[in-house]
Amino acid sequence: MRFLFKTHYNQDIDHLKHGGDRFWYGLLLVLAAAAPAALGTFYLGELNLVMIYAIAGVGLMLLVGYTGQVSLGHAAFLAIGAYTHSLLLGAGLPFLLSIVAAVLVSALVGAGVGWIALRMTGIYLAIATLAFAMLTEQTISRAEWLTGGFRGLAVPQASLFGMPLTQGWQHYYVTLTLLVVTLLAALNILRSSTGRAMVAIRDSEISAESVGINLAVYKTFAFALSAGITGLAGALFAHRLGYLSPDAFTFLISLQLLLMVVVGGVGSMRGVIYGALFIGFLPQLLAIARDTLPPQIAQAPGLEPGIFGLILVLVILFEPQGIFGRWLKIKSYFQLFPLYRRATHRRQKTYLRTERLR
């Protein structure tokens, strides 16, 4: 077990708390940077997709895991980011500017949705965001003059610093850089008063108000931030798809994003990465399973959403902290060996609360 001797408050503020952290995260970054040399085109593409999912996951995690606002409509922000980016790129805007614009447009729409949804919590908020996603999907399919509707919209070729982005490894590095930037920004927010205000709203709205947190402002901000980051993922996702149409951003995508956050571990940024890996490689596992299953089951419509839903339910029932929580348990098992007890991580009962004021 590691005992940290702290001599300055900065040690609690820093992202990397000790030498071990610096070593392992450094190694991870080196491995990620070296991946294109080692992996084939297919797996590099899959890894790229996983990282795009991870960016969207960071956005959704800030909202669901840290502000406590559930969203079943994040595919809409993915779509808004993707379409904005493609349209602006088509209009001749440089790659980076168009990405920034995609983030801003998504954030603006997110702020609007957040503001409208201020009074809703829990299941009602989930339904409202779901409705918003449906609305966005419909709008995109009807607004043919802009988006091409179901005929689709070809994503223009991008170029960065005068270099056309044609190769898989180029997209990989762009995504990797943006993922690192997004993660750092999210972690920065979380270690400052804005992030603490979000956590406060998640845990007790009435207390948050009484320490001076303006619920409306911070909820709207959390929605905008979450939508903006998801829009960034959408812009990158557009290049991955190559051709945009409304049916690329269905309810299933929203469900996948939520699944990623829950399976990874609500309330942890590392959980996002675990969740993204899980979601990224789940379709492969399903494809393999399809080959072995009898055709009546394997070809049944709605198999994928069914399995996603089932995993969501099982995780919430048996491992509410997700993969990250399981990792913490395994870690403390070895740290405390042979003294580990299951009760260490049992959820404590909540003391009676009668003041349910909303």
Add this chain to the structure above:
Amino acid sequence: MSYLAVEDLSISFGGIRAVDDVSFDVEEGEVFAIIGPNGAGKTTLFNLVSGIYSPDGGSVRFAGRDITSLPAHRIAPLGLARTFQNIELFEHATVLQNLLIGRHVHRRSTALSHLLFLPAVRREELEHRRRVEDVIDLLELAHYREQRIANLPYGVRKVVEVGRALCLEPKLLLLDEPTSGLNPEESEDMGFWIEDINRDLGVTVVMVAHDMGLVSRVAGRVLALNEGRVIAEGSAAEVQKNPAVVDAYLGAD
């Protein structure tokens, strides 16, 4: 003009007048207690003063300013902090984070600078941390600093909530039953802390309490409520002897 002036405050829930024309004044620097049997309207009164509810009638003035219709998040920055009877802490955060959230009203930087975590933000964070550590020292919470609230025993949570309120650096502290559910030792500690907070930090304290031992020890003046109305006001000894108060607690005859 008194420091906290409550005048003819009323609120009804359905057909029940939970607080009915309540008036009282609290002077700067005193410890003021509000007592009364269950359902007397003590907590509702707190919720009215701290802006959680808005009253049907009457007014609340704090430090010369009308705060009757201000929402809770606008009242806290004026220097008014509160605790809750049934503990409303941020359960999935650590003690340290809970206390840092209490510093929210003292933030100076914007969300944009938080994204980049500019050097000014770090300086501000260090400043918040130093202030929080003062509170941790005062309330002897050092042992629990890194623990999540969900893993803490009830008595410690009660203290953390007082700590969070102190982190606002309030001028007026509303304590809703600070000793309910505490054992005699913990209650006694809480009594000492309330005295310290009042005397050494110069914070005016208004508290709702059931524990008459605590009230007579720390409170200068006592207000007794029953069924939403004021039935007595005065020193602890006077109020305890008042026949209306005895009736309210024990029933007439």
